[in-house]
Each structure stands twice: as structure tokens, then as C-alpha cells.
Amino acid sequence: xxxxxxxxxxxxxxxxxxxxxxxxxxxxxxxxxxxxxxxxxxxxxxxxxxxxxxxxxxxxxxxxxxxxxxxxxxxxxxxxxxxxxxxxxxxxxxxxxxxxxxxxxxxxxxxxxxxxxxxxxxxxxxxxxxxxxxxxxxxxxxxxxxxxxxxxxxxxxxxxxxxxxxxxxxxxxxxxxxxxxxxxxxxxxxxxxxxxxxxxxxxxxxxxxxxxxxxxxxxxxxxxxxxxxxxxxxxxxxxxxxxxxxxxxxxxxxxxxxxxxxxxxxxxxxxxxxxxxxxxxxxxxxxxxxxxxxxxxxxxxxxxxxxxxxxxxxxxxxxxxxxxxxxxxxxxxxxxxxxxxxxxxxxxxxxxxxxxxxxxxxxxxxxxxxxxxxxxxxxxxxxxxxxxxxx
Ligand SMILES: C[S@@+](CC[C@H](N)C(=O)[O-])C[C@H]1O[C@@H](n2cnc3c(N)ncnc32)[C@H](O)[C@@H]1O
Numbered sequence: 212x213x214x215x216x217x218x219x220x221x222x223x224x225x226x227x228x229x230x231x232x233x234x235x236x237x238x239x240x241x242x243x244x245x246x247x248x249x250x251x252x253x254x255x256x257x258x259x260x261x262x263x264x265x266x267x268x269x270x271x272x273x274x275x276x277x278x279x280x281x282x283x284x285x286x287x288x289x290x291x292x293x294x295x296x297x298x299x300x301x302x303x304x305x306x307x308x309x310x311x312x313x314x315x316x317x318x319x320x321x322x323x324x325x326x327x328x329x330x331x332x333x334x335x336x337x338x339x340x341x342x343x344x345x346x347x348x349x350x351x352x353x354x355x356x357x358x359x360x361x362x363x364x365x366x367x368x369x370x371x372x373x374x375x376x377x378x379x380x381x382x383x384x385x386x387x388x389x390x391x392x393x394x395x396x397x398x399x400x401x402x403x404x405x406x407x408x409x410x411x412x413x414x415x416x417x418x419x420x421x422x423x424x425x426x427x428x429x430x431x432x433x434x435x436x437x438x439x440x441x442x443x444x445x446x447x448x449x450x451x452x453x454x455x456x457x458x459x460x461x462x463x464x465x466x467x468x469x470x471x472x473x474x475x476x477x478x479x480x481x482x483x484x485x486x487x488x489x490x491x492x493x494x495x496x497x498x499x500x501x502x503x504x505x506x507x508x509x510x511x512x513x514x515x516x517x518x519x520x521x522x523x524x525x526x527x528x529x530x531x532x533x534x535x536x537x538x539x540x541x542x543x544x545x546x547x548x549x550x551x552x553x554x555x556x557x558x559x560x561x562x563x564x565x566x567x568x569x570x571x572x573x574x575x576x577x578x579x580x581x582x583x584x585x586x587x588x589x590x591x592x593x594x595x596x597x598x599x600x601x602x
Contacts, residue, residue: 212341480509553579
């Protein structure tokens with residue numbers, strides 16, 4: 212974050228103008244900016260206040276009402292942990308009996324805010340000065356939270372810092388885009404994991420694409436989804452681990468569900484009347500096999516994450532579909548089967564087949580009042596289309 216822009220964002224002039232602005236409306240932003248300037252407001256302050264107003268509106272999904280008391284940068288917002296997930300991070304430290312935590316990569320401070328609001332002391336490091344300034348503003352309500360503008364890796368290596376546990380959320384983007392290899396994180400995952408020698412209570416947020424081989428053997432690796440989207444994986448060590456192995460935390464409709472296990476294969480069997488689609492967090496965690504066992508279901512193919520069942524199954528870890536028809540997949544056969552059923556609205560899902568759903572939808576030219584879910588997949592070497600309805 213540009214330091215000058217950050218200083219302007221947290222200046223009393225910008226913050227007081229921001230407090231008077233109506234809810235952000237992109238279509239009206241230019242007119243509003245002109246009106247404010249005409250009334251004598253400083254153009255730089257107007258621009259800064261409108262930027263913050265736009266970012267606060269965008270931040271609502273991640274932070275709800277909290278967003279209206281925060282300041283943001285575009286990049287910081289994209290990287291920030293949503294509050295509901297940060298609260299789960301914080302609970303781990305509290306349950307482990309930690310009182311003070313070092314957040315070694317605090318960004319805008321979303322995780323640090325969650326820790327502080329649980330009554331934990333936080334030393335929040337941020338090496339980018341502009342971002343540190345914004346974090347300092349976001350953490351202003353908590354006396355026990357302080358932001359340090361420094362390279363945490365250097366500071367921690369140099370001296371004593373009085374915390375019992377460490378949290379890291381290394382940056383996974385640069386100008387070239389997302390970095391999936393943990394060696395390219397900033398700081399690199401290995402450097403963060405080395406902190407275990409001094410702070411066995413270590414938690415690290417990583418990308419959900421992390422390879423299972425990169426998970427330290429003693430850690431709990433937890434993949435997290437929010438309303439169906441997989442948002443992160445967390446590596447939890449020492450007393451922060453609730454079990455050793457993998458887990459999926461499924462946050463849906465305000466409820467939290469945890470599935471623990473080890474990534475082992477499940478049993479494969481016949482397709483039944485029902486098809487289950489495991490949540491993305493379960494799939495990334497490699498827990499489709501254990502889930503099939505728990506639900507009394509079976510895999511349709513050893514390499515495909517769809518499960519078969521003979522009766523409807525209600526589970527927070529999988530969506531259920533009743534199969535109305537199954538057919539060998541070809542665009543023509545599928546189009547004709549959907550037309551016969553008068554299906555004009557279809558949700559198209561696919562796994563293990565190289566089909567572009569948007570393109571397929573255009574080719575299908577759906578007509579009719581009925582709706583259905585189309586599931587395309589591969590069983591062994593055969594490509595199959597299921598016409599199904601959500602249970
Ligand atoms: C993914 S963001 C953190 C987001 C934060 N957890 C949140 O929810 O708002 C990573 C941040 O770490 C900072 N960073 C990277 N390496 C650092 C280091 N060695 N010391 C301090 N900060 C660092 C980056 O500047 C970036 O702002």
C-alpha cells in the first residue's frame with residue numbers, strides 16, 4: 212500500500228468526510244465526488260474517502276458490520292481472512308490457553324482483530340508501512356493489540372518477544388498473481404515452520420491447494436469452506452491441533468461442522484438412486500473416503516469425488532441429488548433427454564470430464580418450465596450424464 216495513500220486514508224479529514232457519506236453507489240460516485248468538491252472539500256480527501264467507501268462496501272461480505280469501522284486497501288482486502296474464519300483461528304489459541312500471540316504477517320489485521328476480540332494480547336507485525344498504518348487504525352479499539360512495522364522474521368530471530376504462540380498468514384500473491392508453491396510464499400512456509408523450535412504453538416494459514424506432502428506430519432491440516440467455497444487451509448501445531456491428521460471445517464448458513472480423519476481411499480460400488488457431492492473442503496482434505504464410510508455411501512469411481520447411496524442422506528458435508536435418469540454422455544443425447552423432460556433451467560456440474568458447462572449450456576438450448584441438475588462425470592472409462600434433482 213502506497214504510504215502517502217495510507218496516511219491520507221487514516222487522516223482525520225478523510226475519516227470525518229467518510230462518516231458523512233451515504234451507502235456506496237458506484238453509479239453515483241462521480242456525481243457525489245463533484246458535489247463534495249464544489250462544496251469546498253479537498254479533492255485528494257474526496258478521492259480517498261470515496262475509495263474507502265467503495266472498499267467498505269466490498270468488505271461487507273468478509274466483515275459484515277465491522278467493515279464500516281475499518282480502513283482498507285484493495286490488496287489487503289483481497290488477502291484478508293473473513294471474520295467468521297478468523298474467529299475460528301482465534302478459538303484455537305484460546306482453547307490452547309494462550310494469552311499473547313504474535314501475528315507475524317498481519318496485513319490489514321483481520322486475524323489480529325479476531326484474536327484481540329477474544330481477549331488475547333496481540334503483537335501484529337507488518338512489514339509494509341502503509342498496510343501497517345491501516346492495521347493500526349483497525350486495531351485501535353483493543354489496548355492489548357499493537358502493530359509493529361517491521362519484518363517479523365528478522366525481529367523474531369533477533370530478540371525476545373513475550374508471546375506464547377504464533378500465527379502466520381504468508382502473502383500468496385505478487386504482481387504476477389497467485390503463488391501456489393509454499394516456497395514462494397512471503398515469508399516462505401519453511402521459514403515460518405522453523406518458528407516451531409521456539410513457539411510449538413504455531414498456526415499457519417496456507418492456500419487450499421497445498422499439497423498433502425507439504426503438511427508437517429505432526430500438524431492438523433484443516434481445509435475450510437464458507438457457504439460452499441473453499442477459502443483456505445490451516446496448519447495447526449502443538450496444542451493448537453485438535454487431532455493429528457486432516458480435517459474439514461464446513462461453515463454454512465451460520466453453522467460450523469467439522470469432519471476429522473486421514474486421507475484414505477473409500478470403497479467403490481454401484482451407482483444408486485442418490486448421488487452425493489462432497490463439500491470442497493472435504494475433497495481438498497482428501498476425506499471423501501472417510502466421509503463415504505461415515506455416511507454408509509460408496510464412491511462411484513476411485514478417482515472421482517461423487518458418492519452413491521440408495522437412500523437420501525442429510526449431511527452438512529455433502530449435497531444430495533436424486534437421480535432421475537442416467538445416460539452415456541453425448542451433447543446430443545443429453546439435449547434430447549432434457550427436451551423430453553421439458554427442462555428449461557439446469558444447474559450443470561461436472562467432475563472428471565473435460566466439458567465447459569457454460570459452452571454446453573449454450574449448445575443445449577434449454578426450453579421448458581422444469582428445472583434439474585445435470586451432473587457429468589466419468590466412471591472408469593465411460594462418460595456419464597445424470598439428470599437429477601437436489602434433495
Ligand atoms: C495474506 S496477508 C495477511 C492477511 C491477514 N491475515 C488478514 O487477515 O488481514 C500477508 C501480509 O504479510 C505481510 N508480510 C509478508 N512478509 C512479512 C514479514 N516478513 N514480516 C511482516 N509482514 C510480512 C505482507 O506485507 C502482507 O500484508
